[in-house]
Amino acid sequence: MGKKPQIVEKDEVVIRFSGDSGDGMQLTGTLFSDTAALYGNDLATFPDYPAEIRAPQGTVGGVSGFTIHLGHYDVSTPGDYADVLVAMNPAAIKANVAWIKEGCTIIYDKDNFTEKNIQKAGYISDPIAEEKLEDYNIIAAPITSMVKEALKDFGLDQKSVFRTKNMFALGMVYWMFDRKLTYTEDYCDTKFKNKPEIAQANKIALRAGYYYAETIEALTPVRINPANIAKGRYRNINGNTATAWGFLAAAENAGLRLYIGSYPITPATGILEELAARKDLGVISFQAEDEIAGICSAIGASFAGYLAVTTTSGPGLALKSEAIGLAVMAELPLVIVDVQRGGPSTGLPTKTEQSDLFQALYGRNGECPVVVMAAISSSDCFRMAFEAARIAVEHMTPVLLLTDGYLANGSEPWKIPDMESLPSINPPYPQPDHGEYIPYRRNEKRLNRYWAVPGTPGLEHRIGGLEKTIRGTVSYVPENHEYMVKMRDEKVKKVSEKVPDIEVFGDAEGDLLLTGWGGTYGHLLTAVRELRAEGYRISLAGFNYINPLPANTAEVFGKFRKIAVCELNLGQFADYLRMKLQEFRYHQLNKVQGLPFTVKEIKEFCIKLLEEK
C-alpha cells in the first residue's frame, strides 16, 4: 500500500453507514466495529433498522443505518452526531442530515444519485445543495461504476457485482481510519467458503475502495489510538445476546437446565433466536403459538424444575399479565424480559423507549408484586439477566427484567467474565429435616417457599391460581387471604438483601444529582463526565434495581441540592420515586421520540437547571 499523507490523531469519531435496506449496511458496520475492537479502541454501536420489512427501494422509509462511535478513551454511547456519513443513496442523506456534525465528511455513491432516486428521496435535483451541505467535506465517489470496472473480468452477474458496493465503501473508510483489511478479508473467506469467486469479488471491491480513497487525495487519514482498557479477553456483544448468555450462565451456576418459552416480537426476538441456537448447552427453546403460551409453558417448565424464562416486548408483556399473576400466586421462579419499544399498542416496534415501567410494576390484577430490574448497557444485560435468574430462583418469585431496543441491538466490547467469579445459585429445594412437605411453608429469613419438583416421591402437592392456605388448600377465609397477600409482598421486599447499594458517579454530594434507570445510562454518564470536566458540581446515579429500590437511595438523594430524573417516557420513574421517597423534589427530563437521548440535550437541560435558583 502506498505512502500515506500526514495522519491526524483524534480522540474519538462517529461513523454512520447508511443505505437502502438491501445495501448491506448492518454487515458493513459490524465488520468495521470488529476491526476497531480488535485494534483496541473502545466503542459502541447502534443499528437503525427500517420499520418496514421491505420499504420501496430508495425511499427514506427503507433506509437502514449503522452507527459506530470509537475512541481511545471510555466510550459509553454510539454518539449523537456523525463525523463521517457514508450514504449509498439520496434517501440516506435525507434520513441522516439531522444527525451529522457541521462540516462532517460525507461519502456518497454518485452513481446512485440518479434523477429518479433523488426524487424518491424527496429532493428536486441536488440533495447536497438542497440541504446546504456544499461546504462540508463531500466525497462523490462513483462506487457503482468502480465496482463494475473492478469486477468486469469476473463473469459475475450484475446483482452479485452490485452487492459488493458496501465493501468498496468500507474499504474507503478503512483507509480513512488507517485500518488493516485482514479481519474483513478473513471474514469474506470464511463466509463464502463455498463460493470462492464471491469471496474474491468482495475482497477486490474492498481493496478497490481502499486504493480509491488513497488516490483521490480528498480525505485526511485519521488515527484513533487504542483505548486504555482493562487487561483481559474481550468480545463484542449486543444486548439480546448478552441477555441470553446471562441466563445460560445462571443455569450453569444453579445446576439447572434452561427453558425459554417465547413468541417472536421485535425487538426481543434475538434472545429467543440465540437460545434456540444453544442446544449445545442443553437449552430447551419453545416457540409458542402466542405470548400467553410462551409464559404459561415457562411456568410449566419452572414447576417441573427448570430455570424458565420468557421474553417479549411491550404488547407481549400486556398479553402475559394474567400469567405473571399466576406465577406470583404459585410462587415459582420465572424471569420475564421486556425489551421495551415505542408504545402504546403496536407503537414504534423498531424504536426504543422506556414507557413500560408502570406496566412492569403494576400491570396486573390484584396485589401482585414482582421484582423489577433493568440493564444499563448492552453488556450489562448479561449481569442483570444472571442476577434476575438468581433472585427468581433463590427467592421463588417472578422477576421482570427491563431492557430496551437500544440496548438489545446496540453492541460494545465486553470483557469476558470468569465463570468462577460469578456467584453460585442455590435453588431452595425441600430438605429432609423439613419433615412433611407443606407447599407454602416459608424460609423464615427470605420468606421463599420451597421448590418440590414433580417426580420426587413423597412431595406430591397441588398449587395454582386460587388463594390457598399454606398447606395448598383452596381458601376463601378473609384473614388467610390478607395473610398470604402480605407474605407475597413481604417476600419481594426481602429481595433487597440482594440489591446492591446505588453507586454514585462523581462526588457524593453536589448541586445536581442526575438519575435515570436502564438504557439511558451511557448518555447520562457521558453528559455528566463532560459537565464535570467543565466544572459543574454534578453526579450521576443510574438505577439497575427498581423494585425493590437500593436501600441507600434516600441517603444518596439527600446529599444533593437538586435531583433530576431523565427517562424516555413522560416521567414514570420520577412518579415512582415521588411515591416511594416523598421527601425529595424531582425535576424531569423526558423524551418520547423513539430515540435515545443525545448528550447535547442532557447537558443543556442540566446547565439550565443548575442556573435556575
Add this chain to the structure above:
Amino acid sequence: MEENKDIRFTPKDFKSDQEVRWCPGCGDHAVLSEIQKALSELGIPKEKYVFISGIGCSSRLPYYMNTYGFHGIHGRAAAIATGVKTVRPDLSVWVMTGDGDSLAIGGNHFIHAVRRNIDINLVLFNNEIYGLTKGQYSPTSGRGHVTKTSPFGTLEEPFSVGELVIGARGKFFARTIDNNVSLSTEIFTRAAKHKGTSVVEVLQNCVIFNDGVHDVFAGRDVKEDRTITLRHGEPMIFGKDRMSGLILEGLKLKVVRIGENGITEKDILIHDAHEPNPGIHYFLANMRYPEYPVALGVIREVEGDSYETAVHAQIEKIQSGSNIKCMTDLLNSGTVWDVD
C-alpha cells in the same frame, strides 16, 4: 410411559385429602373415580403423575388427586402442560379441561398442542355449557340452545371436538360418556399408553345448568341403539339386538340392518383406528343422532413422533457434535481478542 408391573395401586391411593366439591349428581364425580381406577392399573409411580387444569368445574379435578397438580388459569392448561412435558418426558402429564376452557378461551393452545403431538393426555369434559359461571352457552352448545346469554337461542355453529382434533392433525381421539365406567377406564388407559397427544372427549352431564343434554342418545334406555362403541379390528355393529351396523356407501357412512336388503355381517365396516388417513375417522367422529349413532370408544389412534422426544433427541445430536460444552467455551468462542 413405560409400564412397571411391580407397581400396583388401588384407586384410593390417588384420592387426595381434599373434600370433593362438585354438585351432587354431577358427571365429574364419575370421571374422577374412572381416572383414579385407570391410574391404579397403569404401573406408573405416583410421583410421576402431574395433573394440570385451567378454569371451570372440570378444572378442579387436580385438587382431588393425590399426585402433583397445577391449577392454572382459564384456557392455558395445555400450554402449561406443554412446558412440563417438554422438559420432563419422564412424567405422565394429564390435562383436565372443559369445552369452554379448551375450545373457547384456550382454543389456540388446544389445537397447537394437538398439532405438535406432545405426549399429554387431555381429558375434555364436554357438557355444552358454562357451569362454573352458572349457565352460559359454550362453543359446543347446539345452535339455538337457550341459555342466560342466549335467551332467544344461540346463533352459532358448535365445534365438534373430534373434527378439531383431526383438523389439527391429531393422532388420538376417543369419546366416552361420564357414567360409562368400564369404557371410560379402558379409554383412559389407552390414552395413557398412546405416545403423543391423546384427546378424550367425555360427554358429561351438568346436572344443574344443562341436565340431560346427552340423554337423547346416551340415556339408559336408548344408548345401545343410539351409540356405537368402536374397537379397533372389530366390526361396526351396534344396537340392543346387535343387528345394526355401518357400511360405506359412496362417500358416506350409512346405517344398515344386518339381514335386511341382503346385508350380512361381512358387509359391515371393520374399525381401523390405526389408519393414518383420517377420512373414515372424521366421518365417525362427526356422526350425530338421529341420522347416525354417536360414536364412542377410541376412534383414532395413530402412531407418530411425539414432540418432547424429538426435542431431546435433537439436543443430544447437537451436543454430541459440538465443542461448546459449557459457558466458558461459549464465552471464548467466535471473535475474541486479548488486551495485554
